Amino acid sequence: MNENPMFSPVRVGRAGEDVALQIEAAIMDGRVKPGERLPSERDLHVQFGASRGVVREALRALKQKGLIEIKKGAKGGAFIKEAELHNASESLGLFLKLQRISAQSLIEFRESMDRTITTLAITRAEAAEKQELLEGAIQLGNLLNKDDPDMDAVHELDRRLNIRLARMTKNPVFEWIMRAVQLGLSSHDAVLYEDDEYRSRTAGNWRETAQAIADNEPLKALSYIGYHYVMLQKCLEDREVQEDNQRAEGQDADFWASTPDIPGP
Amino acid sequence: MNENPMFSPVRVGRAGEDVALQIEAAIMDGRVKPGERLPSERDLHVQFGASRGVVREALRALKQKGLIEIKKGAKGGAFIKEAELHNASESLGLFLKLQRISAQSLIEFRESMDRTITTLAITRAEAAEKQELLEGAIQLGNLLNKDDPDMDAVHELDRRLNIRLARMTKNPVFEWIMRAVQLGLSSHDAVLYEDDEYRSRTAGNWRETAQAIADNEPLKALSYIGYHYVMLQKCLEDREVQEDNQRAEGQDADFWASTPDIPGP
DNA sequence: AGTGTTGAATGGCAGGACCATTCAGGAGGA
DNA sequence: TCCTCCTGAATGGTCCTGCCATTCAACACT
Secondary structure, X not given: OXXXXXXXXXXXXXXXXXXXXXXXXXXXXXXXXXXXXXXXXXXXHHHOOOOHHHHHHXXXXXXXXXXXXXXXXXXXXXXXXXXXXXXXXXXXXXXXHHOOOOHHHHHHHHHHHHHHHHHHHHHHOOHHHXXXXXXHHHHHHHHHHOOOOOHHHHHHHHHHHXXXXXXXXXXXXXXXXXXXXXXXXXXXXXXXXXXXXXXXXXXXXXXHHHHHHHXXXXXXXXXXXXXXXXXXXXXXXXXXXHHHHHHHHHHOHHHHHOOOOOOOX | OOOOOOOOOOOOOOHHHHHHHHHHHHHHOOOOOOOOEOOOHHHHHHHOOOOHHHHHHHHHHHHXXXXXXXXXXXXXXXXXXXXXXXXXXXXXXXXXXXXXXXXXXXXXXXXXXXXXXXXXXXXXXXXXXXXXXXXXXXXXXXXXXXXXXXXXXXXXXXXXXXXXXXXXXXXXXHHHHHHHHHHHHHHHHHHHHOOHHHHHHHHHHHHHHHHHHHOOOHHHHHHHHHHHHHHHHHHHHHHXXXXXXXXXXXXXXXXXXXXXXXXXX
């Protein structure tokens, strides 16, 4: 490393970008491979002939891009990561969020995706994968049947089931889009599991869908998916009605204030 | 701003991320709007109670995410950017390269998108929009029939036609996803218009598809789309065969070198 | 009125210092 | 011999201070 430095000094004016580009290039050509460790910040700042702050900025940028992972302590440093979908999805999800896209549009898109994904998954996934999906769906039902369901866990499991299904298409593009849409939808999404009736039905529906997939019954599966989204639409409409009512309440708050429903001890 | 600081001091240990998250949150809920300017680094490092270096790292991370743009000099600073797809597409392209995602996967995804989009566009678009699409497809054919077709223009028009079609669904998600995939794929994509036979057929096929959409004939349109992607597959396979041959040439270069097919002047 | 100059604001960079975390290896005891 | 605890070195995280380059607006000068 010292006899044949991997990196060269940088131009002024945009030293940070230059450093980041050089390291990124090294990763791209495979001069450094996943799992390997880059030199320490203190070594790099010598090799590049730039200040440590500049090197740090570059490393943070690469970390943000998902190319490296940074560990503290002795034997720490910047390690090249395996390519991950997460960051690509995050960028797209960020964008979708910023576009303030209506829940309707996202849901419509998700339904069309789900239909394609399900069809592909049935034809391509191994039986074992289908079985795992079914077990996950059953587990989701169990979580929701508890007295005090942990909604975070439910939400997370639902997310994982969708990604697992997408992965069963054997086409990573579907997984990328699914993750991005989930991130972009996250704000609306939490809402949908709040409704008691909807969430119990939706868990059952997940189970039926997974069962149909495991049984290689594409039409049945698509039918359950259709039902799922009909429920979702209805749930959304109900919520809008509720919100309208709440706005009306806000204008006439005294009425409710005079009828406390939680008596003191 | 001074009486009611927008940001709060940060915890130690991950100050940089904390700063970035707070600013990102401020952008997300619209507390700062696109085009507006954030306080200067020197102001922020006071508001956050962190060092200027930390603030700088946070700003660079946000810049990398595509959320802000940084200008030097007086009246410079960090400006909130309009949401842009560019970064999402770049991340996708990065991932595709690192993972060596096959063109097959992308094409499969595009075909499924196209089918959904076409169906929706037929039911939702105005007659005028369908007519414009048809005219664009005809124009594409004219471009390709010239003696020396401008391939950049052809490519660009093809891109625009796809986006126009996506917009006809009246669902912005389809348009954004289409744009993201197009940008992320630009590297693979250019290849496909190089083949003479493929590109003349594909232009004709675009015209037929647009005509079917204008005529409200969804099945016909889907059928043409299917044909389009069959051609694409075939074109790709041909190219792979060609590349294999070229590799074979490399291994046995003497044979071909001894049979020059371009005689000298 | 036009033009050149200057100064302030701002981001970019350098270098040094110290802290917190992590891990390997050694010291000491069971 | 083996286990536990401690210590020190390596490393990233943070802070500070200073200076430079760029940009723009206000001002002075012609």
